[in-house]
Amino acid sequence: MTNYHPKKAVILAAGFGSRLRPLTDLRPKPLVEVNGTPILHNALRNLEAIGVEEVTIVVGYRKDAIQYACGSRFGKLEINYIESAVFDKTGSAYSLWLAREALLQGDCYLLEGDVFFEVNALRYLAINDVANTSAVAPFDVSMEGSAVVLTGEGYIAEVRMKQTAANLTDGSPPLFKTMNLMRLGSTDLRSRIVPFLDEMIGTGAVKAYTEELFANLIERRGLRMAAARCDDLRWYEIDSADDLRIAERIFAAPVQRFSDGAEARSA
Numbered sequence: 152m153t154n155y156h157p158k159k160a161v162i163l164a165a166g167f168g169s170r171l172r173p174l175t176d177l178r179p180k181p182l183v184e185v186n187g188t189p190i191l192h193n194a195l196r197n198l199e200a201i202g203v204e205e206v207t208i209v210v211g212y213r214k215d216a217i218q219y220a221c222g223s224r225f226g227k228l229e230i231n232y233i234e235s236a237v238f239d240k241t242g243s244a245y246s247l248w249l250a251r252e253a254l255l256q257g258d259c260y261l262l263e264g265d266v267f268f269e270v271n272a273l274r275y276l277a278i279n280d281v282a283n284t285s286a287v288a289p290f291d292v293s294m295e296g297s298a299v300v301l302t303g304e305g306y307i308a309e310v311r312m313k314q315t316a317a318n319l320t321d322g323s324p325p326l327f328k329t330m331n332l333m334r335l336g337s338t339d340l341r342s343r344i345v346p347f348l349d350e351m352i353g354t355g356a357v358k359a360y361t362e363e364l365f366a367n368l369i370e371r372r373g374l375r376m377a378a379a380r381c382d383d384l385r386w387y388e389i390d391s392a393d394d395l396r397i398a399e400r401i402f403a404a405p406v407q408r409f410s411d412g413a414e415a416r417s418a
Contacts, residue, residue, distance in 0.1 A: 164264030165211030181264035211238025268386035282336025310366035
């Protein structure tokens with residue numbers, strides 16, 4: 152078993168956040184607050200806590216607000232920005248393609264800028280010998296979006312898009328929600344992931360999502376992606392006002408941080 156943390160991370164934070172309006176009329180979704188903490192600040196603090204040194208953020212909608220809120224340094228993190236000038240016409244895979252030079256620099260974490268999560272989700276990504284790992288949690292009736300089916304060995308066998316509670320049927324394999332937190336290895340980034348990104352964008356698939364990218368890589372291109380199960384952790388993907396209310400309930404009890412970086416939940 153390994154416990155290796157990459158020193159770099161990429162965060163995708165360019166989108167409109169239209170389903171969170173009016174909260175996103177004047178600010179980007181990654182700066183929407185959960186109990187007083189912006190979603191993006193929570194991610195950056197967690198990355199800093201596990202020893203990440205450099206973060207590349209892809210910005211678009213209200214980019215100046217994100218740059219002002221995070222600066223060129225956030226704690227010990229060095230922050231770089233890549234601007235998407237066509238964020239209103241493209242999907243998250245295009246944002247990732249814009250960050251391809253950062254991806255080619257070596258092992259990295261990949262996060263989407265709308266997930267509020269405990270730091271241990273990042274730690275779970277590092278506790279295995281597999282270069283590529285995706286954080287997942289059991290899919291429940293309150294969730295919707297992309298989900299995965301796992302093999303008996305804990306690898307992702309299949310990615311299913313646009314899942315809802317209706318897909319939780321008896322006799323079907325258990326579904327796990329993708330948390331949009333990943334650890335990606337340098338070898339596959341250079342040999343599979345970035346080349347396939349180039350191929351996708353080159354053929355005009357600029358509106359594709361990262362879930363579609365990895366579904367193709369896993370199911371058709373032989374990419375091995377382990378699943379880090381985060382069943383016991385608090386997290387939530389925030390797309391709507393209802394999601395925000397759920398996240399605020401989940402994180403209503405403050406998290407105590409100890410000197411070694413571990414966490415405990417207050418009663």
